[in-house]
Amino acid sequence: MVDIVKQPGRLRRAPENFLSEAEVKAVGEGRRDFLRKSFLTAAGAAMTAPMLARASEGDANILQNPEWTTTLGQPVAVRPYGLPSKHESQLVRRESPGLTRVGAASVSFAPLQGMFGIITPSGLHFERHHQGWYDIDPARHRLMINGSEPAFVKQAKVYTMDELMRLPSVSRIHFIECGANTGLEWGNVAVPTVQYTHGMLSCSEFTGVPLKLLLDDCGVDYRKARFVLAEGADGSSMTRTMPMEMVESGEVLVAYGQNGEMLRPENGYPLRLVVPGVQGVSWVKWLRRIEVGDKPYATKDEAVHYIDLLPNGQHRQYTSVQECKSVITTPSGGQALLDKGFYNVSGLAWSGRGRIKQVDVSFDGGINWQATRIEGPVQNKSLTRFNIGWVWDGKPAILQSRAIDETAYVQPTYGQLRLVRGTKSIYHNNAIQSWKVDESGEVSNVQVL
Amino acid sequence: MSRFSRSILVLALAGATSAGFAFDHYKGIGRQATPAEVKAWDIDVRPDFKGLPKGSGTVDRGQEVFEEKCASCHGTFGESNEVFTPLIGGTTKDDIKTGHVKGLSSGDLPQRTTFTKVATISTIFDYIQRAMPWTAPKSMKPDDTYAVLAYMLNLAEIVPADFTLSDKNIAEVQKLMPNRHGMTTDHGMWPGASAAKGGIGNGGKPDVKNTACMKNCKTEVRIGSGLPDYARDAHGNLFDQNRSFGPVRGIKTGGAAAAPVVATANAGSGPLDLATRSGCMACHGVNNKIVGPGYNEVQARYKDQPDAAARLALKVKNGGQGVWGSVPMPPNGEMKDADINTLVAWILSGAR
Numbered sequence: 001m002v003d004i005v006k007q008p009g010r011l012r013r014a015p016e017n018f019l020s021e022a023e024v025k026a027v028g029e030g031r032r033d034f035l036r037k038s039f040l041t042a043a044g045a046a047m048t049a050p051m052l053a054r055a056s057e058g059d060a061n062i063l064q065n066p067e068w069t070t071t072l073g074q075p076v077a078v079r080p081y082g083l084p085s086k087h088e089s090q091l092v093r094r095e096s097p098g099l100t101r102v103g104a105a106s107v108s109f110a111p112l113q114g115m116f117g118i119i120t121p122s123g124l125h126f127e128r129h130h131q132g133w134y135d136i137d138p139a140r141h142r143l144m145i146n147g148s149e150p151a152f153v154k155q156a157k158v159y160t161m162d163e164l165m166r167l168p169s170v171s172r173i174h175f176i177e178c179g180a181n182t183g184l185e186w187g188n189v190a191v192p193t194v195q196y197t198h199g200m201l202s203c204s205e206f207t208g209v210p211l212k213l214l215l216d217d218c219g220v221d222y223r224k225a226r227f228v229l230a231e232g233a234d235g236s237s238m239t240r241t242m243p244m245e246m247v248e249s250g251e252v253l254v255a256y257g258q259n260g261e262m263l264r265p266e267n268g269y270p271l272r273l274v275v276p277g278v279q280g281v282s283w284v285k286w287l288r289r290i291e292v293g294d295k296p297y298a299t300k301d302e303a304v305h306y307i308d309l310l311p312n313g314q315h316r317q318y319t320s321v322q323e324c325k326s327v328i329t330t331p332s333g334g335q336a337l338l339d340k341g342f343y344n345v346s347g348l349a350w351s352g353r354g355r356i357k358q359v360d361v362s363f364d365g366g367i368n369w370q371a372t373r374i375e376g377p378v379q380n381k382s383l384t385r386f387n388i389g390w391v392w393d394g395k396p397a398i399l400q401s402r403a404i405d406e407t408a409y410v411q412p413t414y415g416q417l418r419l420v421r422g423t424k425s426i427y428h429n430n431a432i433q434s435w436k437v438d439e440s441g442e443v444s445n446v447q448v449l
Numbered sequence: 450m451s452r453f454s455r456s457i458l459v460l461a462l463a464g465a466t467s468a469g470f471a472f473d474h475y476k477g478i479g480r481q482a483t484p485a486e487v488k489a490w491d492i493d494v495r496p497d498f499k500g501l502p503k504g505s506g507t508v509d510r511g512q513e514v515f516e517e518k519c520a521s522c523h524g525t526f527g528e529s530n531e532v533f534t535p536l537i538g539g540t541t542k543d544d545i546k547t548g549h550v551k552g553l554s555s556g557d558l559p560q561r562t563t564f565t566k567v568a569t570i571s572t573i574f575d576y577i578q579r580a581m582p583w584t585a586p587k588s589m590k591p592d593d594t595y596a597v598l599a600y601m602l603n604l605a606e607i608v609p610a611d612f613t614l615s616d617k618n619i620a621e622v623q624k625l626m627p628n629r630h631g632m633t634t635d636h637g638m639w640p641g642a643s644a645a646k647g648g649i650g651n652g653g654k655p656d657v658k659n660t661a662c663m664k665n666c667k668t669e670v671r672i673g674s675g676l677p678d679y680a681r682d683a684h685g686n687l688f689d690q691n692r693s694f695g696p697v698r699g700i701k702t703g704g705a706a707a708a709p710v711v712a713t714a715n716a717g718s719g720p721l722d723l724a725t726r727s728g729c730m731a732c733h734g735v736n737n738k739i740v741g742p743g744y745n746e747v748q749a750r751y752k753d754q755p756d757a758a759a760r761l762a763l764k765v766k767n768g769g770q771g772v773w774g775s776v777p778m779p780p781n782g783e784m785k786d787a788d789i790n791t792l793v794a795w796i797l798s799g800a801r
Contacts (some may be wrong), residue, residue, distance in 0.1 A: 003614070010800065011484075027680070028745060032765070041740065047801050066509050068633065072687065087693065088692070090689055090690055090691055090692060090693070091692065094684075094690065095684060096684065097684065097685075098612050101531070101532055102739075105533075109655060111690065113691060114691060114692050114695075128744040130580075131580060131583070131586065139608055144487070145482075146482060146487050148499060148500075156487055157479040157480065157481060158479065158480055158482045158486060159478070159693070160678070161658035163478045163479055166475075166477075167475060167478060188673065189674045189675055189676045190680055190683055191676075191683075191684065192676055192681050192683075192702070193684065193687060193690065196684060204786055208688035214479075216476055217478070225642075225647065226642070229493060231490075231493070235580060235586040235588065236580045237585075237587070239577045239579075241612055242640070243640055243641020243649070244641065245640070245642055246640050246641060249503070249533060259497055268723040276494070276638060279642055289491070290489065291493065293466070293495075295495060295497060295499075296649065297493060297495050297496075297575075298495070298496045298568075298569045298571065299493070299572065299576075299578070300572055300573075300575070300576040303567055303571060303572040303632075304563055304566055307632070307685070308636075309553065309561075310633075311554070312554055312634060313549065313550070313554025313555075313631070314553075314632065315553075315632060315634075316633055316638070317568075317634050318634055318638075318650070319635075319639070320639055320640055321622035321639070321640050330696060330697065331696070333676070333785075334681075334684075334699055335687075335691060335698065336692070336697060336698050336699075336700050336701060337696070337697060338697065338698070344696070353653070355565050364670070365664055365669075365670030365672075366666060366667065366670065367665060367670065368663070368665065369663045369664075370663075370664070371663075380654070382699060385680055392493075398695055399668060401657075404661055409655055410660060410661050411657045411659060412657040414673060415673075416658075419657075420657055421656070428638065436675070440541070442700055443697075444675065445676045446530070446672050446673075446674065446675045447672065447674050447675075448670055448671065448672055448673065449673045
């Protein structure tokens with residue numbers, strides 16, 4: 001049975017009302033011993049919770065003004081850089097024990113189970129580092145643009161942060177998802193909560209310069225140079241290939257801003273690539289160099305890692321797009337519903353191919369579906385919040401969400417995905433997530449085929 | 450017309466003639482990169498070996514370098530699974546002939562090693578050159594990179610023990626890579642032009658097709674798997690990972706192995722920060738063994754020895770092997786003596 005702490009703000013009924021019908025009948029039959037016990041329990045609860053008022057009067061939090069209503073609060077700028085409430089300490093980035101053995105080449109997951117809307121607070125943005133992170137001195141950071149052949153650019157150039165921040169900028173909201181998000185779950189259920197199943201996912205407003213503008217400034221030969229290599233300034237100097245078509249679309253940004261401030265060091269301060277719709281590994285952090293070339297590069301993170309194993313033993317290489325996906329975040333695995341009655345079921349949907357068109361939710365494991373209310377405005381390659389009302393009747397239920405994007409692609413089931421890709425692919429698991437609610441109200445992670 | 454309003458007119462005309470920005474050149478932004486600057490940063494090596502530096506290295510030399518710089522994480526034979534997944538193993542002579550690692554499809558592989566996956570030898574050269582060794586990336590000269598790669602190729606039984614790998618013969622060795630035909634780009638997840646149009650893949654066609662059925666979509670709900678008990682408890686107390694108010698609570702789960710909260714990133718200057726910055730924590734835990742012993746174990750062993758500080762300082766500087774097992778501790782010659790002494794004193798005082 002779920003052990004839920006007493007719900008605050010509810011008025012406790014008088015002890016005689018604690019009795020069930022059977023107990024009332026027992027009292028009628030002359031057995032009063034446990035009635036006495038009920039009184040004792042009620043008295044004990046009142047003593048451990050002195051704020052609890054007698055039901056006849058009302059809630060002590062109303063009847064007696066708390067200290068924050070009756071004393072002087074704190075002045076401005078006590079915290080020059082603001083912090084979350086001390087009551088919010090549970091919702092932090094966390095590692096999944098045993099997933100990696102070296103913290104500098106590891107992952108921390110965002111606490112999706114307690115987040116609202118679509119923007120990830122920068123301090124809760126998931127982390128993935130390949131060789132540790134640095135807080136780089138922006139005055140010493142440089143961006144170089146060159147060609148694999150000198151002739152592919154009229155001029156190889158170097159830019160400082162001063163110069164990049166003088167250029168025309170754009171601000172756009174995009175999701176970023178690690179290609180390995182939900183990767184632990186390809187074979188079977190492995191982790192308990194949405195933080196660990198889907199938490200390598202974040203969404204921010206990014207501000208920066210379209211990469212196209214910089215390539216134009218260097219005089220790139222777009223006829224010959226159809227591939228772009230991005231490289232980081234960290235120890236791993238991580239590299240990934242992307243198609244020139246994406247750069248030409250104007251979507252790829254060289255970004256310095258994140259949610260109104262500079263990027264956080266863990267997210268690539270002072271400069272990162274933003275490649276909307278593409279897995280996080282291509283959003284090279286601490287970006288120091290762009291090379292335009294005529295062939296893909298088969299770098300370590302596109303030839304040893306971030307390759308998707310198929311049942312026939314072949315690996316898919318250069319898989320980049322994050323296909324349409326969604327997940328219910330409230331309620332979700334590892335949580336318990338407080339009681340029967342009304343709930344706002346809420347979740348996130350996203351697609352690397354564009355805008356979310358529709359999200360459906362099922363409460364019976366996928367037999368019947370209902371369209372949800374989508375919070376607008378719906379943005380391109382951005383997280384999208386969906387909500388739907390639900391009255392829980394206390395019976396077991398299986399909650400699922402299914403997203404559809406503007407290309408009419410419908411998020412697949414585990415059965416459909418495994419039929420093509422098997423269970424060892426690691427990357428690009430966008431299957432429909434199921435949460436089972438049992439009679440106690442506990443929500444747990446299950447896979448419906 | 451004043452000079453001011455005339456210049457506005459000119460700007461307006463410029464804006465009218467071009468749909469986008471009215472500038473074709475961002476005057477004063479950026480400067481030409483010098484050849485030396487491009488050479489310093491443009492270190493990538495492509496599968497067609499564009500960018501490959503000249504040089505060569507023998508298997509023997511590679512073994513020396515590997516034992517000094519690589520074995521502490523990867524094991525002497527590239528087989529270690531302690532810090533990273535193994536580099537070597539899982540490939541056969543037959544795979545070298547066919548170019549397909551059979552274990553990937555037969556299911557005989559307990560674990561995929563680097564050599565069971567990688568199709569392109571350039572990838573390994575590029576990666577060693579840009580990112581290895583772990584705590585001192587980009588410190589290896591091209592000849593030593595060739596040597597280390599030659600040693601790994603020999604461990605994987607791709608080249609003989611007397612082999613010398615060089616920029617001249619690396620293309621020949623590529624033809625022996627055990628999984629050289631193991632990659633496919635026939636998929637819809639490349640966000641650019643299709644292979645038919647000079648790009649990669651099928652032009653974005655998805656490989657699964659679900660339908661948006663709304664009513665009576667199936668007759669039964671088949672549950673493939675549920676959360677195993679050990680997994681329910683493996684991420685600490687979930688009650689503490691949810692708000693204490695709102696529509697739900699976290700369930701109380703046991704397990705001492707609480708999911709560690711990621712340490713707050715203080716830009717501190719204490720000994721722990723020094724150890725982290727210096728790369729020590731990649732192999733040593735404060736209270737646990739990783740590759741090397743935990744600092745608690747080091748303290749327990751040395752705390753009563755009067756010359757312990759001096760002896761440990763020498764071990765940090767010059768490296769060592771044998772006291773804690775066969776995995777060697779690499780030398781840390783680049784560290785300042787004062788920093789080494791600070792770390793040793795901290796470890797011997799209990800690393801707190």
